[in-house]
Amino acid sequence: MRVVPSARPRKLAKVPFVELADGRLQGVVSSGSDIGRVYVSSVEAGTYAFSCSTNNNRPCGGARGAFCNHIRALIGEAVLQYGAERVARYLKVDVSGEQTDAQGLTSAMTSTRPAQGDRSAAAQVFSRFLRHLAYLEFAPTTAPVPEMHWFPTTGAVA
Amino acid sequence: MRADLLTDAVEGLDEALGAVDGFDQVLVGGLLRPQPAQAVGLAALADAVAGSPLAGRVAEAAEKSAAGAADEDHYLALAAARSALLGSVHDALVARVEEAVGRPRAEEPAATADGAEHPVNLLMATRGWLCDVARAGWQGIDHELIGGAAPVVTAMLPEPGLRRLATLLDGFAAELAASCPGATLERMPVRRWADLWSRAMLLTLPGADRATAVAEATGRLLPLGVDLHEHATAVQAQVHAVFEPADGGTPRLVRAGVSAPKPDTVVGAGLWQLLRPHMSLLAAVSEGRAMELDAMPVTAEGDLIWDDARATQGEPAEPFTTARVALPTAAAAPVAPVDRHPARIAVPVLLEGYAVEDAGEGVAFRVAGERLAVGTGRVPAAGPLTADAVASSAACLGLLRWDAGQFLLQPLAVERTVRKKAVAVHAGAWAGGTADKAGVRAEKAATDAVNVLRERAGRLLRK
Numbered sequence: 111m112r113v114v115p116s117a118r119p120r121k122l123a124k125v126p127f128v129e130l131a132d133g134r135l136q137g138v139v140s141s142g143s144d145i146g147r148v149y150v151s152s153v154e155a156g157t158y159a160f161s162c163s164t165n166n167n168r169p170c171g172g173a174r175g176a177f178c179n180h181i182r183a184l185i186g187e188a189v190l191q192y193g194a195e196r197v198a199r200y201l202k203v204d205v206s207g208e209q210t211d212a213q214g215l216t217s218a219m220t221s222t223r224p225a226q227g228d229r230s231a232a233a234q235v236f237s238r239f240l241r242h243l244a245y246l247e248f249a250p251t252t253a254p255v256p257e258m259h260w261f262p263t264t265g266a267v268a
Numbered sequence: 269m270r271a272d273l274l275t276d277a278v279e280g281l282d283e284a285l286g287a288v289d290g291f292d293q294v295l296v297g298g299l300l301r302p303q304p305a306q307a308v309g310l311a312a313l314a315d316a317v318a319g320s321p322l323a324g325r326v327a328e329a330a331e332k333s334a335a336g337a338a339d340e341d342h343y344l345a346l347a348a349a350r351s352a353l354l355g356s357v358h359d360a361l362v363a364r365v366e367e368a369v370g371r372p373r374a375e376e377p378a379a380t381a382d383g384a385e386h387p388v389n390l391l392m393a394t395r396g397w398l399c400d401v402a403r404a405g406w407q408g409i410d411h412e413l414i415g416g417a418a419p420v421v422t423a424m425l426p427e428p429g430l431r432r433l434a435t436l437l438d439g440f441a442a443e444l445a446a447s448c449p450g451a452t453l454e455r456m457p458v459r460r461w462a463d464l465w466s467r468a469m470l471l472t473l474p475g476a477d478r479a480t481a482v483a484e485a486t487g488r489l490l491p492l493g494v495d496l497h498e499h500a501t502a503v504q505a506q507v508h509a510v511f512e513p514a515d516g517g518t519p520r521l522v523r524a525g526v527s528a529p530k531p532d533t534v535v536g537a538g539l540w541q542l543l544r545p546h547m548s549l550l551a552a553v554s555e556g557r558a559m560e561l562d563a564m565p566v567t568a569e570g571d572l573i574w575d576d577a578r579a580t581q582g583e584p585a586e587p588f589t590t591a592r593v594a595l596p597t598a599a600a601a602p603v604a605p606v607d608r609h610p611a612r613i614a615v616p617v618l619l620e621g622y623a624v625e626d627a628g629e630g631v632a633f634r635v636a637g638e639r640l641a642v643g644t645g646r647v648p649a650a651g652p653l654t655a656d657a658v659a660s661s662a663a664c665l666g667l668l669r670w671d672a673g674q675f676l677l678q679p680l681a682v683e684r685t686v687r688k689k690a691v692a693v694h695a696g697a698w699a700g701g702t703a704d705k706a707g708v709r710a711e712k713a714a715t716d717a718v719n720v721l722r723e724r725a726g727r728l729l730r731k
Contacts, residue, residue, distance in 0.1 A: 114446045114500060117532045122717050126724035130445075133411060140724060148727050165727060191533070196446060241422060242531050243725050245501055246718070248425055250528035250546040252574035254479050254567070257436040257467060258497035258504040258527060259612045260460070262646040262678075263539075 117191045125187035127239045130200040135188055136235045139180040149180045150232040150239075156202045158219040159227030167232065177220055186212040269617060271638035273368040274668075274675040278360050284353050285673075287316035291350050292462040298405020299333050299343075307334035310346070317349045343399050347469035350462065355608035361670050362603070365615050369668070374520065374570075374599040388474060390430060393420045394437060395472040398465060401444070406461060409450040417441035425529055433471040435529070439499035440464040463611065476606055481565030481573050485522070487514040488582060489559045489572075490590040491552060492616050493665060493680025494696025496539065496648040500532040503539045505699060507549050508616045508667065508680070510594040511561070511572075519598040521616065524549055524572040531721065537650040537707065538714030540699050548576045551700030558582035570601030587681055588692055591618040591665050614667040619677065626659045633664070633677065641676040643669065650710050653695040658682055662690070 126148075128137035134152045141147035141164075149170055151162040162170035162180050172178030177185075188197045189212040198205050203218050290309035297306060310330035317326050326349040329342035338346075366373055397416050404413055417437055424434035444461070447453055471477050490510045497504040504527035511522045526547040534542060544550050552559050560582045565573040595618060603612070622633040622640075631642040642664075644655040658664065661682035669678055681694040698707045 114443050117500065117535055119535050119713060119717070120533070122533060122720040122724070126721055131415070138724065146727060148724060239725070243721065244422075244425075245529045245531045246534075246721070248529040249428075250526055250543060251428060251431055252524070252526050252547060252572075253428075253431070254506075254523065254525050254569075254571040254573075255432050255435055255497075255502075255504050255527045256607050256612055257432055257439075257471075258499075258502065258506075259614065260436075260464060260467075261439055261497050261499040261502070262643075263496040263498045263648050264645055265647045265649045 118193075120187060120190045125183055127242055128184060128188045128191055129238060129242070130188070130192065130197065131238060132231075132234055134231060134235075135184065135197065135201055136231065136238065137184045137188070138235070138239055139183050142179070150235045151178075151180045151184045152227070152231045152235055153177075153181060153185070153201065153219070153224075154227055154231075155200055157227075158201070158203075158222060158224035160224055161227040161229055161231050163229050163232050167229070169229065173226065175226065177216065177224075182216055185216050188212075189215065269619065269635065270368045270370070271635035271640060273364055274640065275638045276364075278364060281357060281360060284316065284357050287312050288350055288353050288357075288462075289459065291346065292458045294333075295402060295462050295465065296406050296456070296458060298403055298408045299338060300336065300403040300405070300408070302334050302336050310334050313346065313349050313353075316353055320352060322349055322352060340395055340399050343402055344395070344469055344473070347466040350466045351470055351606075351609070354463075354610060355605070358603070358608040358610050358613065361610055361613060361675075362615075365613065365668055365675075366600075369615065369617055371596065372518075372599045374518075374601050387427065387430070390420060390424050390427070391433070391472045391474060394424075394433060395469065398469055398472070402465065405450070406444075406447075406453070406456050406458070407450045409444055409448055411445065411448045414441055414445045414448055431527075432477045433468065435502045435527070436464065436468050436471065438501050438529075440468060442500050463609070467609075470606060479567050479569070479571060479573075482568045483566050484563040485511055485513070485561050485566045485572060486563055487561060488512045489522070489524075489549070489561050489579075490585050490587075490594055491549065491558070492587050492590060492595070493667075493694060494550070494553055494648075494699050495614060495646075495667060495678070495680070496696070497527075498535075498539060502529050503527060503534075503542060505539075505543050505547075505550065505696070507547075507553060507696075508614070510590055510598045512594065519594055520570060521595075521598045521600045522566065522570045522572055524574045526550075526574060533717055533721065534714070535649075536714055537698065537710035538717060539648075540650060540701075541711070541714055541718070544700060546576075547574050548579055548581075549574060550696075552581060553694075553696050554698065554700030554702065556584055556586055558585035568601065569604050569607065586692070587665060587694065588618070588663065588683055588690075591616070610670045613670050614678070616665070616680070617668050617677070618663065618665050620663045622664075624659050624661070631655060631659050641674060642666075643671075643676045643678045646678045647695045648698075650707070650714075651695050651698050652704060652707070653679060653682065653693050653697070657684060657693050660684055 136152035139149045162173035291313040294306045294309040314330040325345045329345035332338045424430040506525040625632045663683035665681045667678040
């Protein structure tokens, strides 16, 4: 009955936040070398215009002219969380005939030589991340929510 | 249990569902430029409620909609007509279940209670979005249209009085977003989306979702099991139980729920961790204990509005014993008019002496010659109950539900015979915590996820 399977469990240390929204695959990626640094990365649907910058709004050194490792990690975790098919559909990547996994998706996008997008996306990604985090802070309620009967658990994750 | 009654045809059911399906097809194409086929579906819906107090308003709404000239009130009337039809289906199915199970029903009518008024502007914003979606139709949805729900949800979530609508809208919009663009969809859950749409429309009526305590419950609460609900950004655990009033009155079937919004990456054991601190009953369920209630607020529908301060731990109480001894005489509460819908049917039953059929299309029980499908998919992932355990069970405590035209059993717990002894496995055994090896691992993974989320957020926020 459920249309959207619940997110598959994944380790959040490398990519604490990933989502398909605002016409982009976007998220927050931890720096591999500096515990205090996080990157805000995104890829636009259709054009694959990409952007990556640090929490201090400095451009990512790796994202000059091509997908950096943060963006590659972002794609990998998005595939883990949503499944490759849904990510491909959202980004409008034609993977017919190619392997439908993170690697196949990434190479299908890089082969079109996407342009570097402007960094204005970072602020929006940041605000989406805050919205996401706010979901941890809403107080639970013990009043009945009968509407949730339409959303049974699917037992899909362990 | 008279299982034959569950497989017998219900009179009038096909006709009612036929009218519902006709309307649901209207929502597939949308109401911006209605086609002749859609006019037929609309007229059939109006015909189906022609003998009810809704008749005049629905006939007008059907006519205006078919002409492409419907306003929000017209859409609301259509949603009401569809809900009324499914309400009648609900009533017929519940009557059938009661006959099959043979339990008493509490006679008092569901009283309408007063509740707080909601900020009307957010209800109107929601209704506006729902009407835009109905105009576009499922085939016309795109990311821009569906994204319009996000600001409304964000504004509603902090308001406790709007939590129900916010939670519904959030789950519905996420589902539609995952299916955009609608033009390229090969299959769509037509009845389900029409259900969610109509439900949300009705909840935009101020006061429609009031659940107010009308009495206080003092006595012993004997848990039967936990029913878990979740979508990407919300979770609810509902404990079904038998309540024995201290004054010696009739035992009653009650529920106690706790729900919360959540980030989509909180799953599995993380769901229990989120809810656990807010309802001591979850720990009692895991430990197999009863609880003593002192003036716990309860609604006319039999929903306890749980307050840890009004409950204390009781004696050990094994749910299968409760099901054998207390459940047969426990009376079910009446259902509030707005909540009458087949999807909400969840009747606790105990089944024994069945044969298991485990071939091809999932597990089913053969009860007194009748086949009853078993919904093993509705069992929480973070728990010890598996489809294999269900398939090798000798007794099953579950919720009788109705979905896609048939009754099915959602297992809450099973008893298996291991070395000539009955061993119980409960779906909600890990709700309050667990010492089980796999459970401990799941708990740790869930704790790590939330800690990482908070820590990483801190880095970003401190810049």
